[in-house]
Amino acid sequence: MTTAGGTAIERLDGPGAREALRALAEILCDCVEGGASVSFLAPLSIERAEKFWDKVAAAVERGESALLVARDAEGIQGTVQLVLSLPENQPHRGEVAKLLVHRRARRRGIAQTLMRAAEREAVAEGRTLLTLDTASAEAERVYQRLGWQLCGIIPGYALNPDRSSCDTAVYWKRVG
Ligand SMILES: CC(C)(COP(=O)(O)OP(=O)(O)OC[C@H]1O[C@@H](n2cnc3c(N)ncnc32)[C@H](O)[C@@H]1OP(=O)(O)O)[C@@H](O)C(=O)NCCC(=O)NCCS
Secondary structure: OEOOOOOEEEEEOHHHHHHOHHHHHHHHHHHHHOOOOOOOOOOOOHHHHHHHHHHHHHHHHOOOEEEEEEEEOOEEEEEEEEEOOOOOOOOOEEEEEEEEEOHHHOOOOHHHHHHHHHHHHHHHOOOOEEEEEEOOHHHHHHHHHOOOEEEEEEEEEEEOOOOOEEEEEEEEEEOO
């Protein structure tokens, strides 16, 4: 699938994820540098970010996560994960995680395209319920446009990269 700006969405396999480690680490560092609350405090070194993606690549190899990337001629612009490895009493559920778009590629619909692709992958994996949490107002607007339902907001759930406190919104969506 290709978006208007020449962006293609791919689901990476294990070797593909390992090949993309540096580019994914650069996107994560860019998002943290931009102030996004995505599990890490600033400063985030490229080495620490690569270690994170190394664990994601291992999860992809084990079939525990689906890793999607958006790519144009310049390289990987954004990514999202679908966590499939959940407790045995939730075989119908998937968790969306780490929707990240590099600042160079924002506001072109890439996040929305990645999310649509993640939802299609979830259906292909036999999932009917998706959940996620987010500390980003921009991301919330993307989710709401795609029909995700807000459960509520947990005050002071996490820290921003500068250690200030941030709230987190919890969303769900039925798919398939
Ligand atoms: C949140 C995030 C993923 C959004 O990525 P994105 O690719 O810019 O998202 P989209 O382009 O789909 O939508 C963003 C905005 O651009 C607008 N847009 C989409 N296509 C557009 C186009 N062709 N021209 C102009 N604007 C456009 C959308 O309407 C939306 O507008 P809004 O903010 O007023 O609602 C990105 O800001 C990001 O990576 N943030 C840091 C990490 C983070 O917090 N992630 C969330 C974790 S849950």
